[in-house]
Amino acid sequence: MKLYFSPLACSLAARITLYEVGASEVSLVEVDPKTKRTRPDGVDFTTIHPLALVPALELDDGGLLTENAAILQYLAERFGEGRLAPEDALGRARLQQWLGFIGTELHKALFVPLLDKQASKEARAYALAKEESRLGYVDRALAGREHLLDRFSVADAYLFAILNWTAVTPVSLRRYRALADYHARLRDRPSVARAFGEERTLYAKELARRGLSFIVGESGSRS
């Protein structure tokens, strides 16, 4: 199995998941988000996924699974033995609720236009107008809780990956105390620290290939 990712993109959630479950049989293949080519082989990623979106998971049968919510649940079920995703009906529904909220309201509606250098200032303003209601909602949900569900799940991995993007967008976590604390706590989790550290290094190399430098302390971002 192969997981296609780009450094510090939302595919970071899948890497965290792999480290949580110790699924060493899944190899990670980097996709340069500018050239849309794999590294180091230079394969045109649009021949693998026409929309060139990461994460994408090449399955044992050669089929490609796309969409973060699907990949995270698949990895959790395949390798996690119930540790990263609840197995009862209501628990699964609550997990899917958070994966849906993070994917639609935060990732697509709020952060994608803010991360996209081609987006007009009006498109960014339209996205930002929903910041307070959406981040405020998660902030209140996390008040007094350690994780989105009763324990660490793939939804936390996804939310962590998205929250990193606040470092390079006008969104600040300072206004959301519970969310900021949650983000800081997760960063210390061993699987997260390892995945985040590795992808920061890869992200710095990616910037260097484009002649840009990586500012120390910046989390980096990717849509």
Added chain:
Amino acid sequence: MKLYFSPLACSLAARITLYEVGASEVSLVEVDPKTKRTRPDGVDFTTIHPLALVPALELDDGGLLTENAAILQYLAERFGEGRLAPEDALGRARLQQWLGFIGTELHKALFVPLLDKQASKEARAYALAKEESRLGYVDRALAGREHLLDRFSVADAYLFAILNWTAVTPVSLRRYRALADYHARLRDRPSVARAFGEERTLYAKELARRGLSFIVGESGSRS
């Protein structure tokens, strides 16, 4: 159990699902999208769901389940006996992939800004710029197929609800032959015809309450 919906919003997918499985124990509660109050009782819906988004499902224990992807999978599992959602791991993953794609790429990224009368023309243009790649992707996936998966699933119910919005946005299905045929075929499916017919009537009444008229032949829309 109570399903909160607004006429012709994406909650139409949940109504179709209920009709498919014959889950008469779930009652439907209308939410006026302008006043954010239930009908006819006039309850402030923000006291039920702070973001006032439909669909929302009040569970037997009084808890509220939100997010279309979560609600559709929960209803399919609870009432559908495997008819509307695959039960094997890969089948579930493929279902989640489509639910994710429809929710993020189509619903949130493409249609929400187009349906929102408050959105600036630049915000709409930003959304429209992804029309061809996203709808073209689904169109190619549906070529030669009757449904997104091997048979009708909750993903089809969701996609049908979203495609209706083409009637009141600049998006036209004429350029996407397989998608247009699929949409027309689904409209004739008994559960879909019943749900769509009922919500068209409710939508016409909603417009009448606001002093607007319903154009015959229009599908209506709602984000």
